[in-house]
Amino acid sequence: xxxxxxxxxxxxxxxxxxxxxxxxxxxxxxxxxxxxxxxxxxxxxxxxxxxxxxxxxxxxxxxxxxxxxxxxxxxxxxxxxxxxxxxxxxxxxxxxxxxxxxxxxxxxxxxxxxxxxxxxxxxxxxxxxxxxxxxxx
Amino acid sequence: xxxxxxxxxxxxxxxxxxxxxxxxxxxxxxxxxxxxxxxxxxxxxxxxxxxxxxxxxx
Numbered sequence: 001x002x003x004x005x006x007x008x009x010x011x012x013x014x015x016x017x018x019x020x021x022x023x024x025x026x027x028x029x030x031x032x033x034x035x036x037x038x039x040x041x042x043x044x045x046x047x048x049x050x051x052x053x054x055x056x057x058x059x060x061x062x063x064x065x066x067x068x069x070x071x072x073x074x075x076x077x078x079x080x081x082x083x084x085x086x087x088x089x090x091x092x093x094x095x096x097x098x099x100x101x102x103x104x105x106x107x108x109x110x111x112x113x114x115x116x117x118x119x120x121x122x123x124x125x126x127x128x129x130x131x132x133x134x135x136x137x
Numbered sequence: 138x139x140x141x142x143x144x145x146x147x148x149x150x151x152x153x154x155x156x157x158x159x160x161x162x163x164x165x166x167x168x169x170x171x172x173x174x175x176x177x178x179x180x181x182x183x184x185x186x187x188x189x190x191x192x193x194x195x
Contacts, residue, residue, distance in 0.1 A: 003164075003165065016146075021163075022177060027138045029159050029161075030159070031158045033158060035170070036191070038188055039188075040188055042140065042188045043170065044190040046145065047190050047191045053177075055175050055177050058175065060173045061171055061173060062139060063152075063171075064171075065168050065169040066169075066171070070194065073142045073144075074143040074144075075145070075146075075165070075166065076147070077144070077145075077146045077147075077164050077165040078147045079148045080147075080148065080149040080150055081150045081151070081163055082150070082151050082152075082153075083151070083152040083153070084150075084153045084154070084155075084156065084162075085153075085154050085155055085188060086154075086155050087154070087156045088156060088157045088158040088159075088160070088190075089158050089159070090159045091156045091157070091159060091160050091161070091162075092160075092161050092162070092163070092164045093156070094162070094163045094164065094165065095163075095164040095165060096164075096165045097165045097166040098163070098165065098166075098167050098168070099166070099167070099168040099169070100169045100170075100171075101163070101167055101168075101169070101170045101171065102160055102167055102170075102171040102173070103159040103160065103161050103170075103171070103174075104171050104172070104173045104174075104190070105157075105158045105159035105173070105174040105175070105176075106174075106175050106179045107158060107174075107177065108178070108182065109154070109173070109176075109177070109178040109182060109189070110178075110182045110183075110184070111183045111184070112185075112186075112188060112191075113145055113183065113184070113185045114185070114186050114188070115185055115187075123187070127172050128160040129190075
């Protein structure tokens, strides 16, 4: 029973990604992403706690595996050449046998745009005013 | 227990550009795969105005 990669070329592995060569039992991956894109490069800390957004508290489906336990013997998993540019958060590259895989992803995208110039003149920006972002749900 | 004999999985060349969030590239046998993705980008997530934090700080 063996797993083998001849040649691997990966540019970027993002946070909590895994490259696994060989057998495993369970893979349970979770990524909560709150992405803010602003027209200007301004960043603040702790802007949006996950508790404000129901999408992040939605529980994943429980494990359910109805197939009988199987032993592959002898098993050969071979990849000659693997080329990849990027693995995003909590992704998995797995060469080998496994029993159960659960991949969960929760993503919210927010874009914050600058007001057009004529709007700025008519309604001057007040420092400290809060953007009325409503919790999504 | 089921025993499967002489199992072989082989890829000569695999090229992938990007593997997205919580995605899986798997080579081999697997019993069960569950994928659960939620992607939310509604209209109210596009906000226009002064660049301030999204929620009160402090």
